[in-house]
Amino acid sequence: MRRSWLVLIALLFWSRPASAQVTLTIAFVSDPSGITLSGSGTSSASLSFGTVQAFGGTVPSGVTKSVAGNSWTLSTPFDVLVQKGALDVIDLLSTSYTLTARLQTADIPDTWKFNSVVLSTTAATITATGIYGSTTSYGFSLTVPFSASAAAISNTINFTAVAN
Numbered sequence: 001m002r003r004s005w006l007v008l009i010a011l012l013f014w015s016r017p018a019s020a021q022v023t024l025t026i027a028f029v030s031d032p033s034g035i036t037l038s039g040s041g042t043s044s045a046s047l048s049f050g051t052v053q054a055f056g057g058t059v060p061s062g063v064t065k066s067v068a069g070n071s072w073t074l075s076t077p078f079d080v081l082v083q084k085g086a087l088d089v090i091d092l093l094s095t096s097y098t099l100t101a102r103l104q105t106a107d108i109p110d111t112w113k114f115n116s117v118v119l120s121t122t123a124a125t126i127t128a129t130g131i132y133g134s135t136t137s138y139g140f141s142l143t144v145p146f147s148a149s150a151a152a153i154s155n156t157i158n159f160t161a162v163a164n
Contacts, residue, residue, distance in 0.1 A: 023085030024097065024161045031137050034077040035062040047140075049074050054146065071111075075141035082161045084132050094163035097130040104156035111143040112155065119157060130161065 028045035030037045039045040052059055054072040059065045063076045082097050100123040101114050112119040115126050115138040126138065142153065 024163060025083050026159060026161050027081045027083075029079040029081055029135055031062075031077040031079045033062060034137075035060050037078055045078075047076070047078065049142075054144070070147070071143050071145045073141050073143040075139060077137045077139050079135045079137050080159070081135045082130055082132060084163065094132075096128075096164045097132065097161045098128045098164055099126040099130050100124060100160045100162075101126050101157050104158055107153070107155055109145055109148040110153060111141075112157070113141045113143070114138060114157065123158075123160065126159075128164070 026043050027041055028037055028039070028043070030040040035047050035049070037045040037047050048060075049063060050060055051057075052065065052074060054065075054067055059074065063074055066073050066075070080099065082099065084094060084097075101117070101119055102123040103112055103119050103121050106121050117124045117126055127136075130136065144153070
């Protein structure tokens with residue numbers, strides 16, 4: 001009986017399709033110490049700083065504003081949760097994931113950071129050792145130079161989680 005099980009397991013791994021992929025889901029969650037995300041707990045959440053300014057005014061709860069040198073920065077944490085499917089045999093082989101992020105549109109004057117990594121339209125690695133099922137807090141910041149004209153700032157950050 002034991003020998004039969006070993007053969008069956010070997011055949012399952014041997015016969016898997018060459019293009020098998022791990023099924024991953026990603027969710028963005030409001031961090032208790034950060035701004036409230038619209039759509040928290042989903043794969044398509046958003047955040048709004050509202051109308052803010054470098055000097056004076058107020059910022060939303062959970063947001064920190066700092067002014068230094070020739071720019072000002074808004075920052076807040078939010079959480080990321082990556083989970084893998086439990087039914088795929090191939091899922092058993094992946095113990096961690098790599099998370100990357102990139103801006104959808106280039107933003108020359110402003111600096112967007114996620115987990116202290118500067119973002120551009122090219123994917124940047126946020127972590128190469130993500131733990132499945134663990135809600136992880138990451139810092140997000142947007143730095144605006146004083147030389148930038150007053151205007152609405154909007155962009156999309158595309159995240160990708162890939163099984164290791």
